[in-house]
Amino acid sequence: MIRHILRLVWNRKAGNILIMAEITISFLVVFLVAALALFLFHNGRQPMGFSSEDLWYVTIDAPRTVGDEAAERQELERQVLREVASMDAVEKVAVVAYPPYVNSNSIRGWDLDGRALQSELTYLSDGAEEVLKLELVSGRWFQPGDEELAFKPVLMNERLAAEIFGDEDPLSRTFADPPKEPREGYKESRVIGVFTDFRRNGEFSSLDNMMLLRRQPGDPDRQMYTVALRMRPGTTAQYEETVLERLDRVAPSWSFGIRSVEVEREEYRRGKILQVVLAASLAGFLVLMVALGLLGVLWQSVTLRTQEIGLRRATGADARQICLQILTEIMVVAVLALTVGAVIAFQLPLTGLLDFLTPALTFQALGVALAFMMSLALICGFYPSWLATRVLPAEALHYD
């Protein structure tokens, strides 16, 4: 019987191509939504590498300065840091060039044995690890006196360390070629520590390479624009006003803003969930349209075959066999369409357009999308198949 059904499906390929196209396109949409949802779900289960709780950051809107004015600015920066550190509700303070959820970053790219590598980087002042609650795996954090070192100290996350050094110990290793032209004051970068992670954009962001560089006190090239504050537990949002008032008094020409990272995190989470909900709603609407279309096409296809169904009943098929045959035909068409869809889905990561699609994620999303579409085809196919069993053989044979 299976061979007979395969023959029928093949011989009806012209009619089945429309159904196949509908199933394939729906499958790809479901696959993409499933991949996105799984991507965010997996990311959401990974640790962020820092603690957003009781973490605030102050933004400073002040012009960049050079020369004598830079020295004045440095003094003002020191006063601001002292002022913040002296506040009762503040446990610890650090300069973090790109704090969590700030919508700007710095990327460094370099060539490693012919392989293009890139990593996000951020500058931190000493003690920032305690403010952010980062976790060290090996080595040490930045510390006072590091400016005297003959090299530039660097910390990297485990991912970047593994990408550059593999299984080897990264501590005290360099990882970039020196500049071709000698540069005054150049120091080679050397790894002094490895930390678990610092996913600045929260739990839904992917695990990317991250490198931490030291912001030396008074470095004129690294002027202060953001300060991270570790607040005492239980500090309420009302305290933000106090912080801003006191900073305004210290540096009236500067403009300050303050944000709670926990609030940012919640907004970011909501935004991401909204993205998925919107994508899923659109996909759901499309799938609903496709399901209705599929149902209509299959119903019409069964109606057109009423005489054939009558003939099969006359020659010995019972209602159950008719239902099973129609359903099997539909499932064969669905399997063919989904095979085409799966082949296309496998090519998507190769296009580079969907960089979040790892092989593991592709397989998982394929599984979800295949199961969903097979269920959909089964549901859409069941009604027309059931209808086919309701046709009385004598009437079916004379159906026009």
Next chain:
Amino acid sequence: MIRLDNVAKVYRTARMETMALNQIDLHIAEGEFVSIMGPSGCGKSTLLNVIGLLDEPSEGSVQIDGTGIAGYSDRQLARLRNEKIGFIFQSFHLVPDLNVVSNVEIPLLYRSMASKERRRRAIEALQSVGLGSRIHHFPNELSGGQQQRVAVARAIIGAPRVILADEPTGNLDSQMGDEIMAILERLNQEDKTTVVMVTHDAEQAKRTARTIRLFDGRQVA
């Protein structure tokens, strides 16, 4: 072989009732070649459907090969049709998307049989109706007469005891009609297959052993 006692068939709608068959008593012996005649709408096809277990009588009883079918399930009726009855229709009812040999195989799909054996029997049936060289053709590549011969091959592939033919020559010219009649006669005479044929053609009816005449759902002769 076929026995109908006091069979009536009523079609009911919300507005009216139509008596398609009324008090039909009929006995067709094994190996008989019987024709059914009557004006359009007199119940010929309904009678054939009742005999062929495609339609249930509203009243009365039907026996096929000594077995009463009252209370039979859909599955049991399908099995009886598959094993004992072969159908030939005026409009052939070939599946257009299947080639000739696959069309002929259809009744055997509902039996437990190896595909090779099914194919062998289909080819044999097609050879017996003179279409051994057309097994891979599709129905639309055949003439009306050839299509009906395919339908005959399909009807006989399961070696049924009864062949029910509903105006088998109705869509054919006289020469092709004669060819089909000749095949039916051969099946009846050589294989002792019982043939019940609905026809409008008095000449063809004369070639059968007995003619049953219907008028307004009643048997008049």
